[in-house]
Amino acid sequence: MEKTVNIIKYSGEVEAFDIEKLKHSLRQSKASEKLVAEIAQEIQTRLTEGMTTKHIYEMAYKILKRKSKSGSARYKLKKAIMELGPTGFPFEKFIGKILEYEGFKTEVGVVMQGHCVTHEVDVSALKANDHYLVECKFHIDQGSICNVRIPLYIQSRYKDLETQWLKQKDHSGKFHKGWIYTNTRFSSDAIKFGECAGLGLVSWDYPEQNSLKNKIDSSRLYPLTALSSLSKKGKIKILNKGIVLCREICDTPTLLDDLGITASKKKSILEEANELCNH
Template sequence: MENAINIIKYSGEVEVFNIEKLKRSLRHSKASEQLVVEIAEEVQKQLTDGMTTKRIYEIAYEILKQKSKSGSARYKLKKAIMEFGPTGYPFERYIGKILEYEGFKTDVGVVMQGHCVTHEVDVTALKANEHYLVECKFHSDQGRNCNVKIPLYIQSRFKDLETHWLKQKDHSKKFHKGWVYTNTRFSTDAIQFGECAGLGLVSWDYPQQNNLKSKIDRSRLYPITALPSLSKQDKQKILNNGIVLCREVCDNPKLLNTLGIPTTKKKKILEEANELCNH
């Protein structure tokens, strides 16, 4: 291909740069088409052979941040969730919040008795006669995915718990199902096993119509770590206080008062959060 520029993906694979893929990712930020074209052209000017997709993302993000705070927050959505680390607990709380939005009553970090042993379940979700057990697999590295061992293990835990539940009168008529949520991706055989075993799977881009990204966009439950004005230290401080959503700050701005964040910065945080939640 004439004038083709090779770039290096997160996985280490090499592929030819495709400007249309960059434009598609920018459109997900809800930036105007004019801005999408402008950013894509600027990135293309700075491209060099062997540049990483990470660096391309950084260039696009910095330009977008100057033009649209809410757009840049949406553009960095995947990276923002990875900033929930190093523990998986904020991600568990985050998935609990998404399921609450979908009408479930949820609990996070529940120890439950199974038929054979006790289990700590990341999220339990109950709505009418639907009772879900959710395991959350959080990765802070985009190159790490969930292989088939994860759904195999989760399904065995779910079956142990289900066997115990079915002995109880109040559970005998409930619909039980195990789920796995991850912020990265499932391998092909993980999806094949999950579908065959009746285990629910939700990853960044699976299933096609109801994946994690589409759930977030639909609910506007954006992670607090997406806000451009927050430093790494600010994010950790906020997460340590159990706050995972921009919406939590929008609904209760006083949450920021106990975190030792300067008044001028609090104002900026609130402006960005409100723009993102109410766009």
């Protein structure tokens, strides 16, 4: 029987290391069972008491990167989304792109008049008679949680806007709903209130079958920050152009032209982007 090794989570909590959790995360990156077993075995030999999950993740990522660039990109997806920061605007654009993929016509950063005051809405999404107002809560710390105050606040904003809309003839036949998207997690009270109040909630792992991670994997709309071939400086330069998706680089390779990189480096970036988007 293997000795129990305690590790420290991002939240600071201590728990026993579970090799099955590591294997599950590696399988999510589309790694083969052989590669999953190889990486898990190497991690176990290097594991020490009190090691952080961050350190374990970084070790697994480096091993996976040597074997499969696209696999390592999927494995670091959560971190890649955080690299869209430090401001929340690229994340808002990213969520807008996901909603567009789902058939919505979207606008990012829209100022709307409510019954009492004006509000800036992160993403307005319209499909047929469904009109969604989306608030994006972006965090750069994996341990951050959206507590119940967030949906309480968003619900009050949404109700102020809804009251105004119901006065307008062109809105009377529409189905309106407020949503909150976050790249981390909701507290149990936040979920309880959101469900009770009729707010839509999407976090990294909630709801189970339609979480942010699931939406990204199923649509293959990966953030360009997931590309290991692209330097941090290059990522920032492209993000500053309002580009947030790997797919946008696949569709328009000329986006890489002014990065001052060699033809071979450009080829490497495009190969990784196409493998990731078309896996």
